[in-house]
Amino acid sequence: xxxxxxxxxxxxxxxxxxxxxxxxxxxxxxxxxxxxxxxxxxxxxxxxxxxxxxxxxxxxxxxxxxxxxxxxxxxxxxxxxxxxxxxxxxxxxxxxxxxxxxxxxxxxxxxxxxxxxxxxxxxxxxxxxxxxxxxxxxxxxxxxxxxxxxxxxxxxxxxxxxxxxxxxxxxxxxxxxxxxxxxxxxxxxxxxxxxxxxxxxxxxxxxxxxxxxxxxxxxxxxxxxxxxxxxxxxxxxxxxxxxxxxxxxxxxxxxxxxxxxxxxxxxxxxxxxxxxxxxxxxxxxxxxxxxxxxxxxxxxxxxxxxxxxxxxxxxxxxxxxxxxxx
Amino acid sequence: xxxxxxxxxxxxxxxxxxxxxxxxxxxxxxxxxxxxxxxxxxxxxxxxxxxxxxxxxxxxxxxxxxxxxxxxxxxxxxxxxxxxxxxxxxxxxxxxxxxxxxxxxxxxxxxxxxxxxxxxxxxxxxxxxxxxxxxxxxxxxxxxxxxxxxxxxxxxxxxxxxxxxxxxxxxxxxxxxxxxxxxxxxxxxxxxxxxxxxxxxxxxxxxxxxxxxxxxxxxxxxxxxxxxxxxxxxxxxxxxxxxxxxxxxxxxxxxxx
Numbered sequence: 001x002x003x004x005x006x007x008x009x010x011x012x013x014x015x016x017x018x019x020x021x022x023x024x025x026x027x028x029x030x031x032x033x034x035x036x037x038x039x040x041x042x043x044x045x046x047x048x049x050x051x052x053x054x055x056x057x058x059x060x061x062x063x064x065x066x067x068x069x070x071x072x073x074x075x076x077x078x079x080x081x082x083x084x085x086x087x088x089x090x091x092x093x094x095x096x097x098x099x100x101x102x103x104x105x106x107x108x109x110x111x112x113x114x115x116x117x118x119x120x121x122x123x124x125x126x127x128x129x130x131x132x133x134x135x136x137x138x139x140x141x142x143x144x145x146x147x148x149x150x151x152x153x154x155x156x157x158x159x160x161x162x163x164x165x166x167x168x169x170x171x172x173x174x175x176x177x178x179x180x181x182x183x184x185x186x187x188x189x190x191x192x193x194x195x196x197x198x199x200x201x202x203x204x205x206x207x208x209x210x211x212x213x214x215x216x217x218x219x220x221x222x223x224x225x226x227x228x229x230x231x232x233x234x235x236x237x238x239x240x241x242x243x244x245x246x247x248x249x250x251x252x253x254x255x256x257x258x259x260x261x262x263x264x265x266x267x268x269x270x271x272x273x274x275x276x277x278x279x280x281x282x283x284x285x286x287x288x289x290x291x292x293x294x295x296x297x298x299x300x301x302x303x304x305x306x307x308x309x310x311x312x313x314x315x316x317x318x319x320x321x322x323x324x325x326x
Numbered sequence: 327x328x329x330x331x332x333x334x335x336x337x338x339x340x341x342x343x344x345x346x347x348x349x350x351x352x353x354x355x356x357x358x359x360x361x362x363x364x365x366x367x368x369x370x371x372x373x374x375x376x377x378x379x380x381x382x383x384x385x386x387x388x389x390x391x392x393x394x395x396x397x398x399x400x401x402x403x404x405x406x407x408x409x410x411x412x413x414x415x416x417x418x419x420x421x422x423x424x425x426x427x428x429x430x431x432x433x434x435x436x437x438x439x440x441x442x443x444x445x446x447x448x449x450x451x452x453x454x455x456x457x458x459x460x461x462x463x464x465x466x467x468x469x470x471x472x473x474x475x476x477x478x479x480x481x482x483x484x485x486x487x488x489x490x491x492x493x494x495x496x497x498x499x500x501x502x503x504x505x506x507x508x509x510x511x512x513x514x515x516x517x518x519x520x521x522x523x524x525x526x527x528x529x530x531x532x533x534x535x536x537x538x539x540x541x542x543x544x545x546x547x548x549x550x551x552x553x554x555x556x557x558x559x560x561x562x563x564x565x566x567x568x569x570x571x572x573x574x575x576x577x578x579x580x581x582x583x
Contacts, residue, residue, distance in 0.1 A: 073420045075579050089579070093423040101421055108418055112339040124331045125422055153342065 002046035003209055004070070004177065009079030011040040011065055011233075039065040040076070041233035049176070052203055052210040054224035058321055062233045063213045067179050070211070071101050083177055097126065100170035104182035107162070108169055109154045115165040116150045119172055126173035133172070140168045143201055160191025167198065171208075178202070180212045184219055196222050217314050229320060236324050248323070249316050252290060253309040255280045260301035268293075277304075328424065332432035340437050347438065355441040361513075362387070362449055376518040381457040382545060386537040387513045388453055391446035393476025393536070394509055397484050399440050403433030407488035416578065426575055427568065430488065459544060468540050468554045475536045475557030478564055483531070485567040492574030508533060515541060535559045 017033045040062045047053055057063050068074040070081055072088030072095050081088055086095045102108075109118045123133045141147055146168060149161045157165065163183060170178065180199070184192045196219060202208050214220060220227060221241065229237040237244060251270060257278050268287035273280040283293055290308065297303060340347050365387060369380035398405060410416045410433060419429045459465065512533035516524055528534040535556045543553035 068417070071421060073417045073579060077580075092420070096421050097423045099421070103417075106414065106418070110335060110339060112342045113335065117335060117338065121331055121335055124328055125424055127423075 003049040003084060004047040004211075005080075005082040006046065006066075006070070007044050007080045009040055009043050009066075009069060009076040009081065010038070011062075011069065011074065011076050013037045013039050038233050040069070042079075043230065043233070043235055044079075045228055045235065045238055047209060047211070049209055050203065050207045051226060052199070052212065052224050054220040054227040055211055055213045055230070056215075056220065056227055056317070057230040057236075061231045063230065064181060066230070067101075067181055067211070067213060071099055071179055072096060097173065098175055099177045099179065100173065100175035101179040102163075102166050102170045102181065102183055104163075104180075104185040107154075107166060109162070109165055111153075111155045113153055114151045115146075115154055115157075115169070118154070118165075118169060119150075122169060122172045128173055132174075136172060136174060140171060143205075144168055144198055158191075160187050160194065163187060163191065163195055164198070167195070171202065174206070175208070177209045177211070180210065180214075182214055183212070184214060184216050192216070192218070199223055217317060229317075231321065231324050237320070244320075245316065248319055250284055250286045251282055252285055253280060253282050254290070254293065255307045255309070256297060256301075256303050257305040258301045258303055262297075262301050264296070264300070329428070329432055333435055336435040337437055350438045351441045354438055355445055358391075358442055358445060361391070375514070378515050378518065379458070381453050382541070383514060384449060384453045385457060385544075386515050386541060388446050388450040389472050389476050389537045390509060390513045390533075392443065392450065392473055393478075393480045395439060395443035395446050396477045397480040399436055399443050401431050401481060401484055402436045402439065403430045404484040404488040406434050408491045411491045411578075420575075420579070427485070427571060459546075464551075464554055465544055468544050468557075471555065471557040472537055472540050472544075475560040478560040479531070479533065479536055482560065482563045482567040485564070485571050489567070489571040489574040492578050512537065517542075532559055532563055 013036070014034045015037055017035055043062075043066065055063055055066065065074065069076050070083070070088075072092055075089050083095070084098055086098065088095045109115055110121075119137060128136070141150070144164050144167070146164060149157055149165065154162060154165065167180075167183065178199075183199070184195055187195065199210060199212070200223060203210055210223075212219065212223060225240055227237070227239070227241055227244065228235060255278055259277055262279065266288075268284045269281055270284055271280075271282035281293075283290075294303075294306070362384070365383055366380065369375075369383070373379070375383065403410075407430060410419075410430070419426055419433075422429065508527070508531050511519065511523065512527060512531075516527045516534050516538045524534065527538070539553050539556045542548040543550065
């Protein structure tokens with residue numbers, strides 16, 4: 001039995017059409033015209049307990065809308081959502097006790113006072129009993145190394161430390177599902193790594209199911225075994241990253257430096273660029289192994305230097321977006 | 327109770343900026359005395375308005391100010407509700423396992439506005455000392471009912487105008503017609519106005535039951551004992567306001583605006 005079940009959800013938004021200029025604004029003020037945008041168009045998936053799923057797609061693909069529907073903020077026009085056998089719009093209070101959410105661009109901490117005060121308030125909001133709360137809090141302090149930052153007003157914290165507190169705040173009530181909407185946005189490399197490590201730890205130790213949206217493919221690579229790619233409100237891919245790589249990541253750039261002249265035409269060479277004494281080949285590794293290609297080259301010319309560009313998940317995603325025209 | 331925990335936190339936040347807090351508190355305290363001076367100077371020219379003396383008018387004035395300042399202090403979250411919707415922070419309330427309306431109250435609590443409440447209490451005390459009423463138990467009860475109903479009616483209006491944000495997103499000025507506009511009128515005994523206004527303040531926004539009809543009893547202008555409990559009519563006003571608020575939440579979660 002799946003822990004999270006999403007079945008055929010759809011959501012359409014009514015957006016007023018804006019016309020330019022003052023006269024246009026006036027016109028639309030009195031006679032507003034609308035167009036309908038399908039933010040989500042028949043999405044279904046299921047997630048097992050303890051999974052970390054990367055939910056990716058370009059801006060405006062419907063990521064946030066899905067997260068909002070899953071967390072019970074929005075009702076879908078049709079279709080159903082179930083988490084732990086609870087339905088969000090039937091019993092909101094019970095349902096939201098199961099979930100924690102961090103929206104990278106919004107804060108749930110009180111800006112002017114130390115994070116610990118916010119945590120204490122959350123304890124009362126979620127009606128957590130004292131011992132339970134102390135235990136969870138200490139766990140989080142250890143895991144996240146919060147000891148020194150808990151008593152500083154949040155507005156004085158660095159973005160990385162704030163995000164740590166933000167995530168801790170969403171875990172105070174021990175939710176079984178954690179939604180992270182761009183948790184690493186705006187963080188530096190060190191903080192990003194810290195946040196990723198923490199998500200991993202929480203997932204492993206408490207078996208928290210994590211759904212993560214991000215534009216940072218490193219997040220995805222280091223955290224998620226499974227990704228769901230959406231575009232224009234539809235699911236384009238749902239599966240493991242390694243499979244995705246096999247399927248779409250078949251081009252390699254090989255740059256060689258040589259003084260010799262070479263002219264080879266093969267159909268596995270997708271692109272060939274020459275500059276100075278360097279040649280850049282883009283080859284299709286489904287048709288020839290890199291090893292074979294280099295052998296072929298070295299039989300014809302002397303190679304001074306060689307560089308093989310390793311695959312980059314960002315390029316892969318760009319390629320995917322292009323392929324699906326999203 | 328959760329409200330008091332919020333109250334503690336809001337207080338802590340405001341006290342983070344000590345100097346700013348003190349200055350705002352003092353300025354709020356003095357600025358709104360201007361209102362009272364207007365009335366006093368008005369009465370230095372006329373000894374009464376349609377049979378109401380200066381202290382009688384100050385009493386109605388103080389009662390309205392009390393209710394308004396009370397709601398502005400303790401339910402300010404509703405007053406600033408449009409911010410919550412516009413910046414998308416309302417989502418946060420939906421994510422928490424607590425009553426939404428209660429959370430909305432708690433969103434903002436303004437201690438600075440407490441100075442205005444304090445001021446209205448001072449004015450009420452001065453007025454009650456000087457006013458020509460012999461107080462009996464039923465008159466004290468009437469007065470307490472008046473104060474409670476003043477809070478209730480502003481609470482209803484606050485909830486109503488907050489609900490309005492669900493339908494238009496931005497609060498706009500409609501709120502002010504309801505709160506500020508009618509507040510300014512209702513600060514006077516509404517009997518002094520033309521009949522249309524009296525009807526408006528009786529049936530549309532029942533300010534009349536807050537500080538006019540019971541006032542008649544208080545001042546001995548009427549002997550009808552029903553007037554003692556007439557302020558409680560404002561409770562009825564609260565119910566549809568809450569219903570509309572919840573309708574607004576439903577709309578919000580289906581449109582996400």
